[in-house]
Amino acid sequence: MAIELARFTVKDGAEQKLVTERPAMVQALRRRFSGCLAAYLTKEDDGSWLDIVLWRSREEAEQAAREVDSVPECAAWFGHIAASGGLRHVEVVDAWNEAHDSSR
Incomplete structure (x- = not known):
């Protein structure tokens, strides 16, 4: 197994959308990969996140x-990211x- 660690900051005012759109993005990610x-x-x-x-x-x-950028839901979700760490x-x-x- 491997763990992916992605550090980033979110655009001003976009935190709620980032969280709200997360389930659909993860579902699309899992369908594709x-x-x-x-x-x-x-x-x-x-x-930071x-x-x-x-x-x-x-x-x-x-x-x-x-x-991952070829998955539309992922690409859209990444649009909430201000800067990648x-x-x-x-x-x-x-x-x-x-x-x-x-x-046990």
């Missing part, structure tokens, strides 16, 4: 990053998930 396993939108204390997406593999994450992918080398915890 089956390797997308989960997505978490977070807001940091300084007002961090989008965290879990992918089945790093290769699928990198392919999606190259092609960068995109990076990290490999998951160990994981724990309460839903799959067999130690």
